[in-house]
Amino acid sequence: MNIFKRIYINLQRNLKKTLVLLLAFFLTMTLSSGAVSIRQAVYTTDRNLRSELPTIATIRRDQNAIRIARENSTEWIYIEEFGGGLIREIGSLPQVRAFNYTAWGHHFFSEGLYRVFLPEIILDYYLDNEMLSDWQSLRESGLSFENFTLKGIHYYNVLDIEAGLISLAEGRVFDEKEINNGEHVAIVSREFLNINNLHLGDSILFEHRIYQEPSAGIVNLHEFYSVDNLLLSTPFEFEIIGVFEYDIIPNSTDAFYFLQSMEILNRIYVPNKVVESTLPLYIQVFSETQPELLKEFHDLYNLEELIQYENMVFLLEDPLLLRDFAIEAIELLPDFWTVSDLSSSFTEISSSMENLNWISEILLVGSLVAAVSIVGLLTMLFLKERKNEIGIYLAIGTKKTTLILQLLGEVFTISILAIVLSLFSGHFISSRFAAHFLQQSLVSRAEDENFRSIEAGTPESMGFRFEMSMEEMLDNFDASLTNELVFRFLALSLFSVFISTLFPILYLFRLNPREILL
Secondary structure, three states: OHHHHHHHHHHOHHHHHHHHHHHHHHHHHHHHHHHHHHHHHHHHHHHHHHHHHOEEEEEEEHHHHHHHHOOOOOOOOOOOOOOOOHHHHHHHHEEEEEEEEEEEEEEEEEOOOOOOHHHHOHHHHHHOOOOHOOOOOOHHHHOOOEEEEEEOOOOOOOOHHOOOOOEEEOOOOOHHHHHOOOOOEEEHHHHHHHHOOOOOOOEEEEEEEEEEEOOOOOOOHHHHHOOEEEEEEEEEEEEEEEEEEEEEEOOOOHHHHHHHHHHHHHEEEEHHHHHOOOOHHHHHHHHHHHHHHHHHHHHOHHHHOOOOOOOEEEEEEHHHHHHHHHHHHHHHHHOEEEEOOOOOHHHHHHHHHHHHHHHHHHHHHHHHHHHHHHHHHHHHHHHHHHHHHHHHHHHHOOHOOOOOOOHHHHHHHHHHHHHHHHHHHHHHHHHHHHHHHHHHHHHHHHHHHHOOOOOOOOOOOOOOOOOOOHHHHHHHOOOOOOOOHHHHHHHHHHHHHHHHHHHHHHHHHHOOOHHHOO
């Protein structure tokens, strides 16, 4: 009689015990199947959500790490700054398609130009207060000129355009020669053109002024910006080579969004080297007013080390590369710096999925321990009841390996049937539980969430937005039964069955036939 026929006869003859073992396998494996299904659903859903993200990443100070370090230390926490060299090194990582960093050009004044201000988009609840006026405007304070901020550009195609923050409506972007040579060309908003009655190809004139900084206390604006307080004034003339447009969300309920929109509409994009060219002007002034600082400047390797670049934005090849990029970039960054992307748009569902993952880990460990313990105990009891049968087989010369294979075959036949059934039952139950859990968690978080702050240096603080509704988040939930899930579950289940069965069989076969039959 071959081994397969023995397995069939023994299973049929011990039908009740077979069903008990089948039920034990089925219950424990159903828990394991549910845990594996949840973990796979969390992984797939997270991947689906991240695949929809804009491929934008930024570098910023890790405020949470800084706070923890300060709480746990009595010493001053030093945060190392870095320059364009490290930014360019990070920009050369394989995940990066394009990158930009900004040298902000402050203190550019004009008597003939006006700031863009659109009171019609102010929130309704601001209508009765002074938000109706442009509090950033010097003319609103009674001065005869306006202060503008230039946004330096390293990437000639203008990353804000490639990333979709703004769109080029007219003209062109920079070329590499203009960026490298710091030529005086600029890209401005359509609203800036209209309010100043300008056209593409026109020139705009600014004066870069350096004023004597006050020693202490609050300074009267008229006194600070007086001719007597002016140390140096240098003209900067720019040709308008491009015009951009920025889509404003009507009736936005975000106060920060209004202020940010005004900043974007007043941006004047110029090459970084134009802003960097103002450094010798400060050195010239310092050599006369603060000569002790001049030596420090000359000790620097290059003037680029004087600049704290901001708005460090990296456009990646694929949104699924964001994590890999973050890992490699953080290895290059000094302490207390981190990488941010727009995944905060689905923070709510990410937190819920972390909880689901935690539940699945407990469920998986518990079910495996239960499977090994219960199935191992039942196998031991069944083998002890059949020890006379086993002893007879051994006494008539049946090889131990043949008997081991037969007993393993019986157990694996039962377990495979239980595993197949539990795969579908566990997946069915867990997928519905996970979907319901996520939905309830999102509803609860939406009710509790009244305001989400925007940290400095994040993509949101630079104007990049990516909104995802609760329905869209749930649409990305994927608990489908994949080949990978089936393979993982089968491998895990068969391994646990093998472990729970092997030790009882090996224990029994340590005895010789005489001891078994006694």
